[in-house]
Amino acid sequence: MPQARTPQTRAPEERAYHHGDLRRALLDAAVALIAERGTAAISLRDLARRAGVSHAAPAHHFKDKSGLFTAIAAEGHRLLAASIEAEAVPASKELLEMGVRYVRFALAHPAHFEVMFQPGLLRRDDPDLRAAQAQTGELLRSGLPLGTPVPDAESSALAAWSLAHGFATLCLSGNVSRFIGERDPADAFRDIVRASP
Amino acid sequence: MPQARTPQTRAPEERAYHHGDLRRALLDAAVALIAERGTAAISLRDLARRAGVSHAAPAHHFKDKSGLFTAIAAEGHRLLAASIEAEAVPASKELLEMGVRYVRFALAHPAHFEVMFQPGLLRRDDPDLRAAQAQTGELLRSGLPLGTPVPDAESSALAAWSLAHGFATLCLSGNVSRFIGERDPADAFRDIVRASP
DNA sequence: CTCGAATCTTGTCGTTGACAAGTTCGGTTT
DNA sequence: AAACCGAACTTGTCAACGACAAGATTCGAG
Numbered sequence: 001m002p003q004a005r006t007p008q009t010r011a012p013e014e015r016a017y018h019h020g021d022l023r024r025a026l027l028d029a030a031v032a033l034i035a036e037r038g039t040a041a042i043s044l045r046d047l048a049r050r051a052g053v054s055h056a057a058p059a060h061h062f063k064d065k066s067g068l069f070t071a072i073a074a075e076g077h078r079l080l081a082a083s084i085e086a087e088a089v090p091a092s093k094e095l096l097e098m099g100v101r102y103v104r105f106a107l108a109h110p111a112h113f114e115v116m117f118q119p120g121l122l123r124r125d126d127p128d129l130r131a132a133q134a135q136t137g138e139l140l141r142s143g144l145p146l147g148t149p150v151p152d153a154e155s156s157a158l159a160a161w162s163l164a165h166g167f168a169t170l171c172l173s174g175n176v177s178r179f180i181g182e183r184d185p186a187d188a189f190r191d192i193v194r195a196s197p
Numbered sequence: 198m199p200q201a202r203t204p205q206t207r208a209p210e211e212r213a214y215h216h217g218d219l220r221r222a223l224l225d226a227a228v229a230l231i232a233e234r235g236t237a238a239i240s241l242r243d244l245a246r247r248a249g250v251s252h253a254a255p256a257h258h259f260k261d262k263s264g265l266f267t268a269i270a271a272e273g274h275r276l277l278a279a280s281i282e283a284e285a286v287p288a289s290k291e292l293l294e295m296g297v298r299y300v301r302f303a304l305a306h307p308a309h310f311e312v313m314f315q316p317g318l319l320r321r322d323d324p325d326l327r328a329a330q331a332q333t334g335e336l337l338r339s340g341l342p343l344g345t346p347v348p349d350a351e352s353s354a355l356a357a358w359s360l361a362h363g364f365a366t367l368c369l370s371g372n373v374s375r376f377i378g379e380r381d382p383a384d385a386f387r388d389i390v391r392a393s394p
Numbered sequence: 395c396t397c398g399a400a401t402c403t404t405g406t407c408g409t410t411g412a413c414a415a416g417t418t419c420g421g422t423t424t
Numbered sequence: 425a426a427a428c429c430g431a432a433c434t435t436g437t438c439a440a441c442g443a444c445a446a447g448a449t450t451c452g453a454g
């Protein structure tokens with residue numbers, strides 16, 4: 001008795017009319033391509049070809065190109081929030097450890113990170129994106145020691161964020177390797193923080 | 198006796214076959230457009246239309262799109278070097294002051310800054326770009342107090358660069374205004390440095 | 395079983411980047 | 425002054441893309 005064929009059990013070459021999870025396939029292909037060749041090299045038709053669907057299929061999941069980028073950015077914010085939330089750390093090292101995780105996230109998910117901070121590609125009013133942004137914003141704020149003696153706690157937070165963000169950005173644009181060589185960037189980041197003025 | 202008409206004295210509507218300084222006109226239009234709508238909104242044909250020339254004219258000055266972006270990035274590096282070199286500062290505040298100028302440059306020339314750090318858009322092997330990059334690299338290194346007692350001088354430099362770069366990037370992507378409101382970002386940056394761990 | 399909605403298809407239009415080949419101009423040589 | 429050469433700019437063309445419209449297929453709720 002032949003097993004009923006779900007989309008998942010079909011051989012790749014005999015594609016079903018319905019893909020199964022086209023949205024995810026497109027997102028994954030886009031992320032891989034962005035990491036390799038940058039956002040400028042992305043074309044919806046190319047992604048459709050790679051997924052084995054027609055050139056207009058992506059529009060049904062993302063409406064248009066900015067919809068695709070917006071979805072990636074929102075996913076990036078959720079991934080970042082998950083990375084930071086992962087495990088608790090001693091309160092004294094909270095800011096440093098959050099920076100380390102921020103850097104790790106950026107290097108582990110360069111495509112997401114790149115898209116997240118290119119507002120020109122995004123639909124800034126997208127509700128899903130706004131929710132995801134709010135989630136990470138909340139989390140970054142929570143890293144501040146609550147009754148901190150620092151005169152301006154917000155300045156500290158912004159300083160830490162700037163440092164981590166700048167380091168991550170410079171890493172991804174290839175401007176740091178000449179300083180740190182083959183070392184683990186996250187370790188290098190700890191040194192950086194220690195050496196910061 | 199009618200004055201000989203150079204391209205500069207012609208009325209705009211009776212365009213000469215030769216533009217006069219098409220290269221500069223294209224660069225200026227591109228920079229303005231990038232600052233307004235981002236690099237993704239740039240099209241060589243649109244720039245040609247705005248300059249009043251045919252759709253293939255830009256190729257003669259920049260070869261292709263990446264050539265245009267590469268020229269903008271190189272110009273950005275030269276502008277940055279000029280901003281930093283402008284005037285001498287007390288050696289004790291050199292690193293801080295360099296950071297302030299870095300931030301000021303990024304906010305004054307957002308389009309150049311954006312292009313400079315998007316390697317996917319550039320011809321990394323372009324000799325003019327490489328020369329301009331080397332010039333700023335040299336200058337950033339020169340900001341380090343020479344006989345500094347700090348164990349790792351390079352870490353200090355990278356820390357300062359990361360802080361300034363991150364702050365500038367976050368400003369340009371609209372993630373800082375909620376912290377600093379209407380204040381001058383350069384002033385805010387001084388506070389940030391003071392509050393950094 | 396029926397029917398509506400979600401998913402995917404084919405078809406089309408205007409725009410773009412890139413290339414090829416021809417035209418006009420400016421300056422330099424003769 | 426005439427001839428010439430290279431630079432600057434032109435028109436023409438092609439494949440690829442984004443976006444939209446309209447039709448086909450499938451899924452699932454009732």
